Amino acid sequence: MSVLKVSNLSRAFGGIKAVTDVSLNVEEGEIIGLIGPNGAGKTTFFNLLTGIYTPTEGEIEYDLNSKVTSKDFKPHKMTGFGVARTFQNIRLFQNMTVLENVLIGFHNGMNYSVASSFFRLPSFYKEEEETHDKALKLLEKFNLIDKKDAFARNLAYGDQRRLEIARALAANPKLLLLDEPAAGMNPKETAELTELIKWIRKTFDLTIILIEHDMSLVMNICERLFVFDYGHLIASGLPDEIQKNERVIKAYLGEDAN
Amino acid sequence: MKGFNKKSIIAIAALIAAYIIGQVLISNGIIDSYIQLNMIIIGINIILAVSLNLITGFTGQFTLGHAAFMAIGAYVSAIFTAKLGQPFIVAIIAAGIAAAVAGIIIGIPTLRLKGDYLAIATLGFGEIVRILALNIDYIGGAIGFNDIPQYTNWTWLFVITVITVLLISNFIKSYHGRACISIRENEIAAEAMGINTTYYKVLAFAIGAFFAGIAGALYANYFYFIKPDSFGFMKSIDILVIVVFGGMGSITGSIVGAIVLSVISSFLQSIPDLRMVIYAVILFLIMVYKPTGLMGKSEFKIFKKGVKGNVSSKG
Ligand SMILES: Nc1ncnc2c1ncn2[C@@H]1O[C@H](COP(=O)(O)OP(=O)(O)O)[C@@H](O)[C@H]1O
């Protein structure tokens, strides 16, 4: 079953065409790699998928929690639609603790009223307790439990990346978008992250799209790749096919030749 | 996470004791009317600072019009008590609701603005309220509103200050409050995690305005007399200084800040010009040596000397 359908999607910023006429499908449960040189439009594509930008042309359709199209997108509605993400330039809540960061991820799952928060009605205690338990369990799985009371800004870089993924998972998504999750990690951390992503897919029953430059990670876990260059989708297919694809090689070599 | 643990029982006992001691000292005349006046000012300033802190310190929305909400509350309470002969509690609630409604009405269009623009828009709002009050004869116009019954006393002040602090801290420690803080921390990430940032900004604004309105009611019904210029731009700055001084994002900081600065300013009352200069110097020193304010974002850190956890927070 196709969970994401992108049709003729374009987005321009003034004269810059960041994404041009992209069409693709993603099936339930896939791990997709999105690769391409810097400035190819990958992050812009994620921003379109999460309602941060509206398409100049074309349409995005999700069939996750329900059927929705890009006309209905608003950034704050995306977790409700089943889509959660991380950011290329980590966006944690720096002056909140690790635990609080994850608790924010559970926001949509909480229901007690403002009045209940003022007067500490039973629903406050019940839901807070339940959510704290869930958050602590998640942190345990992410090996962050010892740091639960540390401020996010005091975490090591690799921990920050992992916390951002944990926070996204707290929103209980069906589609997880990871923007360069291994950026800035050393080879050991990248290897651990690779295992973590495999484990996440298995445990949480998710579809994952990840933007990544680290080819070891991409080739290791992605079942299918999309290649962007100058805003165009220039290739898609199995990792082996992509490695041999001439346009892809040219796009990368062209960049290296500079 | 229990409703009543040992700590909260001790806290409740301490509060009741503080109230009774205050009441006894007042009835014995040991606390004279001058000290009592300053206690009232401190209480009102705590309410104002804590409510502004919710908007600016916790939710990260920099506003310069908080005194306008106080003005709305003050005039509404004055009308309810002096003109309509309503009981004080009715006037207080009406004052809070009127200010909250004003907060929602101006919050919806202005809270889309960021940073400087929001500051300027709320500054404009404050001036509009002041000028409206100057020109409405029913509430005394430029001459001011006279003969407001003096209902505010130690009991009202104490109870309402405690309730305000309690409710706002409870709110902050809920998922609604966390949502507000996440907006301050990273608005884009907050949205991506499903937080309707517009809703929470307006909510924080409305709650902050509600309590500022109540502070206005306590003020009007203590001083018999109010005039539009009491709630001008400088009053908004006064409140902001308390919040910044105490620490943006610390309730304890706002309480300590309100006490310290109210006491300082009462000592400087005979020289009002110098008062603003000293205020400016204090702000300057805080910004240079402790940009996060007395308490930073933490609560009660002042009592935990030697715990060197997160002192290095510079922004
Ligand atoms: N908000 C924006 N305003 C103007 N140009 C933008 C904006 N966002 C992205 N771009 C441009 O779109 C192009 C693609 O950027 P991006 O999607 O970040 O690439 P990638 O993530 O593949 O490195 C770049 O030329 C970038 O400068």
Ligand SMILES: [Mg+2]
């Ligand atoms: Mg990018």
